[in-house]
Amino acid sequence: MSLNSRPSAERVHIGFFGMRNAGKSSIVNAVTGQNVAIVSDFAGTTTDPVKKTMELLPLGPVVIIDTPGLDDEGELGAMRVKRAMRELNRTDVAVVVVDAQKGENEQIKKLVQLLGQKEIPYILVYNKCDLAHAEGKLCVSAKTGEGIEQLKAEIARLAAPKQNTKRVVADLIEKGDFVVLVTPIDESAPKGRLILPQQQTIRDILDSGASSIVCQPEELADTLKTLGKKPKLVITDSQAFGRVSKIVPEDITLTSFSILFVRYKGDLNFAARGAAQLDKLQNGDRVLISEGCTHHRQCGDIGTVKLPALIRKHTGGKEIRIDFTSGGDFPEDVSGYKLIIHCGGCMLNEREMLWRTRCAMDANVPMTNYGVAIAHMNGILRRSLAPFPEALKELD
Ligand SMILES: Nc1nc2c(ncn2[C@@H]2O[C@H](COP(=O)(O)OP(=O)(O)O)[C@@H](O)[C@H]2O)c(=O)[nH]1
Ligand code: SF4
Numbered sequence: 001m002s003l004n005s006r007p008s009a010e011r012v013h014i015g016f017f018g019m020r021n022a023g024k025s026s027i028v029n030a031v032t033g034q035n036v037a038i039v040s041d042f043a044g045t046t047t048d049p050v051k052k053t054m055e056l057l058p059l060g061p062v063v064i065i066d067t068p069g070l071d072d073e074g075e076l077g078a079m080r081v082k083r084a085m086r087e088l089n090r091t092d093v094a095v096v097v098v099d100a101q102k103g104e105n106e107q108i109k110k111l112v113q114l115l116g117q118k119e120i121p122y123i124l125v126y127n128k129c130d131l132a133h134a135e136g137k138l139c140v141s142a143k144t145g146e147g148i149e150q151l152k153a154e155i156a157r158l159a160a161p162k163q164n165t166k167r168v169v170a171d172l173i174e175k176g177d178f179v180v181l182v183t184p185i186d187e188s189a190p191k192g193r194l195i196l197p198q199q200q201t202i203r204d205i206l207d208s209g210a211s212s213i214v215c216q217p218e219e220l221a222d223t224l225k226t227l228g229k230k231p232k233l234v235i236t237d238s239q240a241f242g243r244v245s246k247i248v249p250e251d252i253t254l255t256s257f258s259i260l261f262v263r264y265k266g267d268l269n270f271a272a273r274g275a276a277q278l279d280k281l282q283n284g285d286r287v288l289i290s291e292g293c294t295h296h297r298q299c300g301d302i303g304t305v306k307l308p309a310l311i312r313k314h315t316g317g318k319e320i321r322i323d324f325t326s327g328g329d330f331p332e333d334v335s336g337y338k339l340i341i342h343c344g345g346c347m348l349n350e351r352e353m354l355w356r357t358r359c360a361m362d363a364n365v366p367m368t369n370y371g372v373a374i375a376h377m378n379g380i381l382r383r384s385l386a387p388f389p390e391a392l393k394e395l396d
């Protein structure tokens, strides 16, 4: 990611799917005008999904996902197909590539059906039209470039409404408002910088013509005192919720970064409802804690250390089995869990967060969020949801 580009989770994700050798990678290259994908006439060359961020005009910043074929063979192949299918859950717009010489087979029909179920808009495109023509279909040739402009226009048309128009905090504040942000810096915080949810929140405040001050919990009392003006909002890192709530006077609205993010990307109302499950956990119950970061856990040890400790305390030392997943990992089947607790998901796109939420809803498993769970266990959930009346209703 270059320094001035948009975070990839904020971009529209365009996935290319189809049988091996249909020309998916060739079309990706033709559409992007770059050699993003490896093209080969040896079937199964694209072994893992390849992702690339780029500007796709006239649409703007996107992520292109080139996947292996739906017909990859053997045990390894089956795994790759599974990974390709998981990419579907991150896809805002799908391009289904059919070899015009071969036409649509059962797998393509199944894929199209699945796209319909998941309400993912898709484009069915017949490639290799320099070799065979398909009547009444969108025909392209990655080789000659025929139809590629039309395909790009169609992608842009379907992708435009998929751009996230929700805001992190802008709808809660006005020009001239003042916001205090609390971010503890402990040994698990990344060195020398702020993490993405904090950066995005600050940016959204700036975009609103409001201003913010950032401090650690230790400095909060003094900061509030010296301000001389009541802040519109205090936003804290969830891990300091308990401490911070004691410092911030009751008449000042208090919420957390991760509550703002579940509202922005996921389903805050569902997360609010899910918190009550923390009071019902029994010996032997399984809880899934899931995080969106892959390599560097930006949210530090909240998910691996702080939350499990809080849960143990909250349940009075009950034997709760806690599983942890991070990055793109999220179990296909969550029915074995009594509760899922997810981070704010700032590194995931909205579709992925909503898909995870739907997996939980389908399996009747309550799902909540880091900030919501921590606020609940500190007895301050009502207070931290005060700016969101719809979510508050879920607590009654
Ligand atoms: N004639 C012709 N060959 C193509 C076209 N698109 C791809 N190919 C060839 O089909 C083979 C498979 O292409 P590739 O993009 O790797 O397919 P993938 O497996 O779907 O990613 C390669 O030999 C390409 O050169 C096309 O539009 N016309
Ligand atoms: S994806 Fe989750 S764990 Fe990673 S920085 Fe964002 S909120 Fe924190």
Ligand SMILES: [Mg+2]
Binding pocket: 024, 025, 026, 037, 038, 039, 045, 046, 066, 067, 068
């Ligand atoms: Mg390929």
